[in-house]
Amino acid sequence: MARPTDLLLDVNIVLDICLPRPGLAEPALAALERCRQAGGHLWLYAGSVQTLEYTLAAGLLQQSGAGSAGVQEPSLTRGQALRRSHELLHAFCRDVHWLAALAGDGDVFATDDPEDEQLLRAVRRRPAGSMRLLTRDQRLLSRHPDLTLAPQDGAAPGPGVCADLDFIDLRSQQLALRPALEAGMHRVLDHGQYIMGPEVKQLEQRLAARTGVAHCVTVASGTEALLISLMALGVGAGDEVITTPFTFAATVEVIVLLGARPVFVDIEPDSCNLDAKLLEPAITPRTKAIMPVSLYGQVADMAEINAVAAKHGLPVIEDAAQSFGARYQGRESCALSTFGCTSFFPSKPLGCYGDGGALFTDDAALAQAAREIRVHGQSARYTHTRVGVGGRMDTLQCAVVLAKLERFDWELQRRREIGARYGRLLAPLQARGLGLLAVRPDRDCVWAQYTVFVPQRERVQQALQAAGVPTAVHYPKPAHHQPAYAGFAPLDACPHSIAAAQRVMSLPMSADLSEADQDRVVAALADVLAAL
Ligand SMILES: Cc1ncc(COP(=O)(O)O)c(C=O)c1O
Known part of the structure; x- marks a missing residue:
């Protein structure tokens, strides 16, 4: 079902409301309210700031002059009018989102009306029909009926409160974080270190600090985190890795990819996590690792699993793709075993805008191995000490996760x-x-x-x-x-x-x-x- 339509507010609409202009403020306010009621959002174009400031100040000056009958001089000075315009705009903008002015919006001087062209370009950026320019400008309204809306023209077409729900609402999160996300992405565009740029290290440091784990290594996905962990532990052909069959395919796939054999242990029927009581009988001389999954965001019985693992001298990899941020006995998911592996797939609790993941370990040698495996097994440039993969998380995705950490x-x-x-x-x-x-x-x-x-x-x-x-x-x-x-x-x-x-x-x-x-x-x- 269609999404509610957002409104980009033309400068004349903001002036109608802020001055306010009798007869014009009411329909404008009503249009804004209809948009909100229908679940849409209000936007201002960031490139309109100066026009808003000066035209509002000019309007205030004109009003103050007009208001003092018979007096030629306006009662506000230019400085006072500017300050008042800032106060009014500051208050108005509290409920409004800012739409970025992009580099492509600057090249508009060959057009009839550069300012209008900028607003139209901003609206055209969005998926068709998802945003209209709310304006009183008759020329814009008649030339671009599909992109514009007049205040008196009723509700912006939108399905209102009965729209289908989102299974996962990533749009509200993006709205809240948009300034941080855009700033982070632009920083990467500006420094140009798309692979292993500074954001990669920053993110690893932030995530290590928040989980309390000594080493965090970002990787290309949650799957890659599991694969690299197994590779760092030396799992290979003929080995067995114990895990649960009630999981996403990736958990099992990485074991099989390495030529090892997944050994399935059943789940507890009420938590859907691996049943630690069934673990010990599944251990054989070939067992090389235990890989519980913290399904749905709840950590598995790590204390019991670690105890059995320790008895048999086995490493434990927590598949924490779904549980980053969860707490277990006062500690963080990913900080509970030899390796903790998480995913930044967009729908995960901490997601990026593509693929990404991270592995965590307190073991310096394993962390070093994982770092090398992530870049084709290189211990130094073009020195391939071990077999590895192309498993880096790219800088842009790290910038996205850094922004998401704000909230x-x-x-x-x-x-x-x-x-x-x-x-x-x-x-x-x-x-x-x-x-x-x-x-x-x-x-x-x-x-x-x-x-x-x-x-x-x-x-x-x-x-x-x-x-x-x-x-x-x-x-x-x-x-x-x-x-x-x-x-x-x-x-x-x-x-x-x-x-x-x-x-x-x-x-x-x-x-x-x-x-x-x-x-x-x-x-x-x-x-x-x-x-x-
Ligand atoms: C339990 C589990 N393990 C592993 C993965 C793999 O993560 P990614 O999609 O980032 O490769 C997922 C992701 O869906 C998952 O839910």
Whole structure:
């Protein structure tokens, strides 16, 4: 379904409101309000600042002169009018987003009206129909009816409050962080060190500091973090790596890629994380590593897993692709084992705008190995000491994650609160067959996905989709039911993983999910379950 339309405000609209101009301010304010009500956002073009400042100051001067009947001299000085214009604009801009003036917006002097051309270019940058220029300029309105809107022309076309929900709302996050994101990206464009630029080291230092781990190595993806960790540990042909089959394919894929064999241990049915009680019997002389997954944003039983691993002298790799920021017994996910590996895939709790990931370790030698493997096994330029991969995270993506860190603690808190609220609101639906994920008391969950267990999943998903509530399944088959990995365990192995794969369903979740939208999800699910 179409998104609500945003409005870019022409200078004349801002003047109508700020001066204010009787008869013109009211329709302009009404148009702004309609846009907000429909879920759209208001924007000002950053290149309009000077025009706004001077035209508003001029308008204030003119008004002050006109206001003092019979007196020629205006009652405001030019300086006072300028200061007043700053105050008014500062107040007006509180609810407005700034649309960047890009380099391409400067080359406009060959056009009829350079200022108008800039605004039109700014609107054209956006996907068609997602933004209109709100203006009183008749020439603009008549020449560009598809890009403009007059204040009195009713609501900007948009679906309003009944639009489909986002499964993950990354747009609100981007709106909030847009200035930091743009600044970070432009910095990279300016210094031009696209590979291994300064942002790479900055991010590694920031992430090491926040997790309390000695070494953080950024890599091309979460998959690459797992692969490089296994390579640094020397896992290869004939080795066994113990993991859970109820995970994203990447966990298993990296083991098989290295010629090793995944050994599947079942999950706890209520948390969907690897059942530590089943771990020890799965260890053989060939076992080279243990790779639990902190699924949905809740850390697995790392203390128990580490204890078994220590008894057998085995390293542990936490697949923390979904759990960055989660806490376990007072410590951070990624800081709990030989290696912690996370993903910055856009939908993850800490995501970039492409692929990215990081691995964490307190072991200096393993960190060095990982750094070398990440750049084709080079210990020095063109000295390939070991076999490696092209596994670097690029500088632009590091800049994006650095910007996202500005708000990450707030987002984590919101995720915890929204998860807890879902839990409270959904609890009564357990009587209708809904199951909730168990979160253990010694840890929290950052809800990379808010996943529940439902009967008749396909029917439930279809009915929710019809109500505008998107859902997803993480994951519909355990690894040993996938053609690529079927040979590694009997089909009936790991029954809890098989059962979970048939019942799990994830609901819309993100730090910006509003209470109203969450209520809508819960009400729709209640209706659907009642009708089964
Ligand atoms: C549990 C798990 N492991 C590994 C990965 C792989 O991460 P990436 O997509 O960054 O390669 C993911 C990402 O979806 C994941 O959810």
